[in-house]
Amino acid sequence: MDKDIKLRVKNISKSFPGVKALDNVSFAVKRGTVHAICGENGAGKSTLMKIINGIYKQDSGDILIDEKVVQINNPIQARSLGISMIFQELNYIPELTIEESLFVGNWPKGKYGNIDWKMIRKKTLELLEKEGLDYLPTIKLKDLSISDIQMLEILKAISYNSDVIIMDEPTSAITQKEVEVLFNKINGLKERGVSIIYISHKMDEIFRIADEITVFRDGIVVDSRNKDDYDMETVIAQMVGRKLDNSYPKENVEIGDKILEVNNLTSTGQFEDINFYLKEGEIVGFAGLMGSGRSEVMRALFGLDPYESGEIIINKKKTIIENTQDSIKNGMVMLSEDRRRFGIIPVRTVKENVSLSNLKRFIYGGRLHKDEEIQTVTEYCNKMNVKTPDIETIVEVLSGGNQQKVILAKWMVTNPDILILDEPTRGIDVGAKYEIYKLMVELAKEKKGLIMISSELPELIGMCDRIYVMAKGRIAGELDRENFSQKNIMLYATASSNEKEVEV
Ligand SMILES: Nc1ncnc2c1ncn2[C@@H]1O[C@H](COP(=O)(O)OP(=O)(O)OP(=O)(O)O)[C@@H](O)[C@H]1O
Ligand SMILES: [Mg+2]
Structure with missing residues (x-):
């Protein structure tokens, strides 16, 4: 018995049809520390966390709290044992209001067992006020940005006063400023003796916040050490089982004609007077602080949101884009930032997700060519390295990173001319x-x-x-390769703003 240990997992194994997600996993989390878990997409991190949170049942092995074996059959039991969790996939219900979402499943009850809405309103206002969030409790989640929704999730999990808080990629959708808020909170929680399990693909974050690091690979614990005994290279090498080439595989490609030109695109309140172009063979970046309008421009361009004025020229033709069908027809696709809302159909299979928007490609001569469909989907899933038992697996059960690769595969199959990638490597x-x-x-x-x-x-x-660097809804500057530097980008990104917050 070790009094320092708050939570221990011992010889945990878990299989799903076609995959052994966890294979005899053991490690221990100390009281008042941050324990980071690293591992490639599909390594088993979220699965273990869901077992600790009572969502999945392990096939074998034990969970110990204060060195005593506990049974955790559901999240409510987990919470009563002092465990709460921030989920990787934001599973919010867009129609819920802020106050409903904070208390859903945990409604305060009045004298007669009725839901105590007055109490809910009061507590919500207190929380929003305390966190300096300027929102009405009655705003619906669908009207918030994903970074706000994620921040609310974080605050909710922290508000339970748990002893163990699991954070599965908490920062993948929040701004740099919010990351600092979160890290301050984590430090405060540690002082109170709370243990935090922290999962992230962002190595710099891990090395800032973790006390200990455990590395997973293919469902196995490879190593577990104090942070000071690790360096980034070692962690990465253990994760992927080989040394990684850290450089970027950029090549000089012949640049052709303009395939996209955007002139004076405006949507009042979102962005104004946006002018840019894209040529064949070019990779054009959009930098800027979160909220600078990058995603908003791309969403309008792709037809997810309306714009007021301006013109879009695709392949030298003036093109009206009123919805995403118009874009796809014109050879333009987009990997959006909020994948759950706009990217995948979680309850359908990998095959359906990849092929549904491309069915026409497989229908000719009056029938659906199923073999061709299967072959194409398989080919693209392999190309994208999607880790899935097979293409008939429901997308929802894939690891977060692999879901994202499925969306990419889907767009590749359409063979587009123009690809808009909004944070393509987030969560990867x-x-x-x-x-x-x-x-x-x-x-x-x-x-x-x-x-x-x-x-x-x-x-x-x-x-x-x-x-292109955006600031406050406008294009603040354009840089070519000779002038690329973090400093130059930040100069433009903050030029017209007094905010000192930077996103790097
Ligand atoms: N409910 C499920 N049914 C079937 N397979 C599942 C289920 N949940 C997870 N898996 C599989 O278990 C493996 C581990 O997935 P897990 O989500 O734990 O990975 P992860 O380490 O969290 O990855 P990521 O970094 O991408 O989030 C994957 O191969 C995944 O497809
Ligand atoms: Mg995961």
Whole structure:
């Protein structure tokens, strides 16, 4: 018995049809520490966390709290044992209001067992006020940005006063400023003796916040050490089982004609007077602070949101884009930032997700060519390195990173001319990131034009031919490769703003 240990997992195994997600996993989390878990997409991180949170049942092995074996059959039991969790996939219900979402499943009850709405309103207002969030409790989640929704999730999990808080990729959708808020909170929680299990693909975050690190590979614990006994290279090598080439696979590709030109695009309140172009073979980056309007421009361009004025010229033809069908018809596709809302149909299979928007490709001569469909889907899933038992697996059960690769595969099958990628490597492990970069280069070589929005400046600098920098809904500057540097990008990104917050 070790009094320092708050939570221990011992010899946990878990299989799903076709995969052994966890194989005899053991490690221990100390009281008042941050324990980071690293591992490639599909390594088993979320599965273990869901077992600790009572969502899945392990096939074998034990969970110990304060060195005593406990049974955790559902999240409510987990919470009563002092465990709460922030989920990787934001599973919010868009129609719920802020106050409903904070208390759903945990309604405060009045004297007669009725839901105590007064109490809910009061507590919600207190929380919003305390966190300095300027929202009405009655605003619906669908009207919030994903970073706000994620922040609410974080605050909710922290508000339960748990002893163990599991954070599965908490920062994948929040701004740099919010990351600092979260890290301050984590430090406060540690002082109170709370243990935090922290999962992230962002190595710099891990090395800032973790006390200990455990590395998973293919459902096995490879190693577990104090952070001071680790360095980033070692962690990455253990994750992927080989040394990684850290450079970007950018190649010089012949640049052709303009395939996209956007003139004076405006949507009042969102962005104004946006002018840019994209040529065949080009990878063009969009940098800027979160909220600078990058995603909003791309959403309007792709037909997800309306715009007021301006023109879009695709392949030298003036094109009206009123909805996403118009875009797809004109050879333009987009990997959006909020994949659950706009990217996948979680309850359908990998095959259906990849082929549904491409069915026409397989229907000719009056019938659906199923074999061809299966062959194409398989080919693209392999190309994207999607880790799935088979293509008949429901997308929802894939690991977060692999769901994302499915969306990419779906768009590749449409064989588009223009790809808009909004944070394409978010939630993707370091090894697979490299695969996505390589794929981007391959596409550029096929004369496609790529737009990449990213909050990671090294990635933009490593992969792009030109970068537009947005600030406050306008294009504040344009840089070509000779002038690429984090400093130059930040100068433009903050030029018209007094905010000192930067996103790197
Ligand atoms: N409910 C399920 N049914 C079937 N297979 C599942 C289910 N949940 C997870 N898996 C599989 O178990 C493996 C581990 O998935 P898990 O979500 O734990 O990975 P992860 O380490 O969290 O990856 P990521 O970094 O992409 O989030 C994957 O192969 C995944 O497809
Ligand atoms: Mg996961």
